[in-house]
Amino acid sequence: MLRNSIAGLPDYVSDSTPERIAKAAGLAKMTRLSFNENPVGTSPKVQAALENWAFSQARNYPDPDALPLRTAVAKRLDIPAEQLLFSSGLDEMIALICRTFLEVGDESLQPWPTYPEYQLQAAIAGATTINAPVIAATGLIDLDALLAHITTKTKVIWVCNPNNPTGTYLPPDQIAQFMKQVPPNILVVVDEAYIDFVNQPEPSTLSLTHQFPNLLVMRTFSKLYGLANFRVGFSIVPKALIPKMQNVRLPYNISGMSQAAALAAWEDQTFTRKVKQQIFAARKQWHQFFDQHQIRHYATQTNFMLYQVNDPQALGTFLKQHGYLVRDSMVPGWIRQSFGTPKQDAEVQQLLLTFLGIKQTSNIS
Numbered sequence: 001m002l003r004n005s006i007a008g009l010p011d012y013v014s015d016s017t018p019e020r021i022a023k024a025a026g027l028a029k030m031t032r033l034s035f036n037e038n039p040v041g042t043s044p045k046v047q048a049a050l051e052n053w054a055f056s057q058a059r060n061y062p063d064p065d066a067l068p069l070r071t072a073v074a075k076r077l078d079i080p081a082e083q084l085l086f087s088s089g090l091d092e093m094i095a096l097i098c099r100t101f102l103e104v105g106d107e108s109l110q111p112w113p114t115y116p117e118y119q120l121q122a123a124i125a126g127a128t129t130i131n132a133p134v135i136a137a138t139g140l141i142d143l144d145a146l147l148a149h150i151t152t153k154t155k156v157i158w159v160c161n162p163n164n165p166t167g168t169y170l171p172p173d174q175i176a177q178f179m180k181q182v183p184p185n186i187l188v189v190v191d192e193a194y195i196d197f198v199n200q201p202e203p204s205t206l207s208l209t210h211q212f213p214n215l216l217v218m219r220t221f222s223k224l225y226g227l228a229n230f231r232v233g234f235s236i237v238p239k240a241l242i243p244k245m246q247n248v249r250l251p252y253n254i255s256g257m258s259q260a261a262a263l264a265a266w267e268d269q270t271f272t273r274k275v276k277q278q279i280f281a282a283r284k285q286w287h288q289f290f291d292q293h294q295i296r297h298y299a300t301q302t303n304f305m306l307y308q309v310n311d312p313q314a315l316g317t318f319l320k321q322h323g324y325l326v327r328d329s330m331v332p333g334w335i336r337q338s339f340g341t342p343k344q345d346a347e348v349q350q351l352l353l354t355f356l357g358i359k360q361t362s363n364i365s
């Protein structure tokens with residue numbers, strides 16, 4: 001009954017919710033540092049926009065073009081509005097890309113480790129995923145290794161930048177060099193879910209879309225904008241591909257409330273500046289902590305980090321017993337953990353020192 005590509009997949013496992021996990025563990029509260037959610041929250045302007053949302057629209061289908069949101073995004077990013085494609089989070093975008101470009105016999109090329117959804121959606125489409133390992137010493141995506149793995153079957157290449165879970169980042173000039181060597185019949189997808197957390201003047205690959213007609217750049221409202229619940233993502237799609245991708249997209253994939261929430265979040269740059277400052281401060285503090293205690297970690301440019309411990313599962317279990325969820329089985333030997341609030345981070349650092357049996361020195365308060 002099942003398609004072959006689906007029958008071979010592992011069964012679905014639910015991530016549950018922090019509330020249900022806390023209840024099962026007999027704890028009052030569980031803090032989720034395993035989803036890279038925004039530790040600051042969401043702009044109060046979003047709440048105001050939702051309160052003003054005309055409830056009389058509830059019975060009508062939403063705007064299929066998300067026009068006010070589209071116009072605002074196109075304006076600030078200085079790109080043609082018609083090259084924008086909106087999706088119910090980037091997870092839907094990834095599925096949409098796979099449904100549009102991949103079929104049985106095709107190869108989907110990606111770094112490893114990277115965001116797991118590329119491989120899952122490629123497999124559902126029937127394609128085979130080819131992994132090009134990241135550079136072990138630095139965690140950086142190995143663009144030369146990706147080039148070396150291109151075959152006549154390669155249809156899509158995923159470049160997660162900054163990369164989840166290594167947190168590492170490649171500047172646009174390196175991506176441009178890479179693009180020059182990729183055959184033009186291969187679509188290169190640059191996933192910029194975390195690009196706003198890169199502390200540099202022009203971190204995005206967006207400007208290269210004018211130069212390379214096989215480059216697609218993805219962004220989301222789930223991380224910097226603190227809107228993961230509303231499921232809004234978008235892509236800047238090459239001109240020649242947008243009409244076809246629009247056909248494959250479900251026509252009413254973004255609810256009116258989600259469109260209104262995303263627009264309000266997009267316009268509140270006071271809030272996003274505050275989020276960035278908090279993330280930059282947390283990142284600096286965590287890097288100092290790791291350096292001081294000689295815990296191996298990659299140079300993250302995101303709101304999460306990947307660090308090495310002897311027994312990640314044991315640490316994951318220990319932190320869970322104390323009310324914190326982290327990723328302990330995404331990369332063998334490593335923990336992926338989101339930054340929390342300053343208070344949560346201080347508490348997790350104490351727990352880490354206890355777990356690792358490190359004596360606390362006076363300069364840790």
Ligand SMILES: *Cc1c(COP(=O)(O)O)cnc(C)c1O
Binds near residue numbers: 231
């Ligand atoms: C979180 C994340 C996404 C998915 O974000 P949604 O828009 O919430 O679906 C996509 N790519 C990467 C690398 C992510 O970490």
